[in-house]
Amino acid sequence: MSDDARSGAAGVDPEQLWLRPAKPRRGRRPSFSREAITAAAVALADAEGLEAVTMRRVAAEVGAGVMSLYSYTPDKETLLELMVDHVSAELEITDPLSGDWRADLKTVAHLQRAHMLRHPWLPAALSTRRVPGPRTLAFLEHALAALRPTGLDGAAKLEVFAQLTAFVAGHVAHELAQSAASRSPERAAAEARYLAAVAADGRHPELAEALSAPGRPLTPDATFTRFLNRLIDGLDTD
Amino acid sequence: MSDDARSGAAGVDPEQLWLRPAKPRRGRRPSFSREAITAAAVALADAEGLEAVTMRRVAAEVGAGVMSLYSYTPDKETLLELMVDHVSAELEITDPLSGDWRADLKTVAHLQRAHMLRHPWLPAALSTRRVPGPRTLAFLEHALAALRPTGLDGAAKLEVFAQLTAFVAGHVAHELAQSAASRSPERAAAEARYLAAVAADGRHPELAEALSAPGRPLTPDATFTRFLNRLIDGLDTD
DNA sequence: CTCTATTCTCGTACACCGTACGGAAATGAA
DNA sequence: TTCATTTCCGTACGGTGTACGAGAATAGAG
Secondary structure (H helix, E strand, C coil): CCCHHHHCCCCCCHHHHHCCCCCCCCCCCCCCCHHHHHHHHHHHHHHHCHHHCCHHHHHHHHCCCHHHHHHCCCCHHHHHHHHHHHHHHHHCCCCCCCCCHHHHHHHHHHHHHHHHHHCCCHHHHHCCCCCCCHHHHHHHHHHHHHHHHHCCCHHHHHHHHHHHHHHHHHHHHHHHHHHHHHHCHHHHHHHHHHHHHHHCCCCCHHHHHHHHCCCCCCCHHHHHHHHHHHHHHHCCCC | CCCHHHHCCCCCCHHHHHCCCCCCCCCCCCCCCHHHHHHHHHHHHHHHCHHHCCHHHHHHHHCCCHHHHHHCCCCHHHHHHHHHHHHHHHHCCCCCCCCCHHHHHHHHHHHHHHHHHHCCCHHHHHCCCCCCCHHHHHHHHHHHHHHHHHCCCHHHHHHHHHHHHHHHHHHHHHHHHHHHHHHCHHHHHHHHHHHHHHHCCCCCHHHHHHHHCCCCCCCHHHHHHHHHHHHHHHCCCC
């Protein structure tokens, strides 16, 4: 871990993790499964947030001793990786591609957003580098297929997908924070009072005007769609 | 904290934090300062990453006892908030606005990216909701001024700025993760081998093709500029 | 069957974390 | 001087991730 952690580099060997060679037939038979442990961790994160996912809570949830988990994951970081891939199964595509790559890409982004809203811990979990697991790769495969008509080269296609994911994650993180803040009226009021006080100090005329002429409130869906459309319509294949 | 933490809502009262009424003249005189403590925490994060910022390390750095820090910040979460605002001082604008709001917005985004690359912990720190402190507000003021020619209403201008920040943070987080991963050649090679193995299984033809026809490698700067330009050029003032 | 190699289970323990508590020290006002 | 107020900080508590190693279970070898 010495130096890697500084920038959030993955500490997991993807070959070891995703290409395990089917366990040997010797020794005690496992009482649990990676699948069950991962599912329990996901349920916990969905219900109580990422910070509720502790090795002790997960172990309790599956009825195992804490240290037993370490037969299924080398560390907690890897469990997070397993969780991300686990929920990616929900990203399965049903609709076929339309051939209009812009429309197909927008569909991909909307799928991702709905997915992240369903699992609000995802944007945070994705913010550190992950090696894509099998279900994530299945979705990536679909996105690459959507990009086929662009004629972009491999690196460019991968880059577009990464950028799009980062954009969606950033947007959803902001969206979730916003809605969480407004769910506490007292906090929201305190913030409004604070901003009003700042605007009243005379040194922030632009802010003062923006607050005094707010316009009609924007719905998250509309905002997302507008920015997404602008981003994707602006893409070209040069 | 009961329920707020689930979605990462701010737990800090901005009025209390940013509009303190100048300390009373009674009691022992402070040996340290919020400024010094914040600066030490920032130095620590810059040098060793966010996870090196512990109350004990920060206290040691400024030569204080651990619990003394709590005379300057109610909790660690707030210290993070102070850190974010502290470094925002570097975002001071020198160039005047050109009047071309697209160009000015692009300058804003490039400033933000350089800023986040200088403080790689920023994207992660920004991913939870923050109430803007005074220096952050100064920068926001500038961004709003840049958006003035658009004629957008207040909420829309604020939304554009928030989206832009989220976009830059997402991009930089990805960029940093990427460069961190490639800084460890062994890890990068393991990942390449893993992806090659997946591509070779026949069920990922698009991935296989993308990897076999990579095209010329993309530099982070060029990629950022391209996506940014597309996003901003796509914005209009309808 | 016994023996042994292998694997999983998990209690205990350790270092580290954020921070509640409360006494000691320092200061300005009365 | 006395006292209210503020800062300083040692101690302690409940939490975290996980290293270690003893014990239990299983499958193959003899």
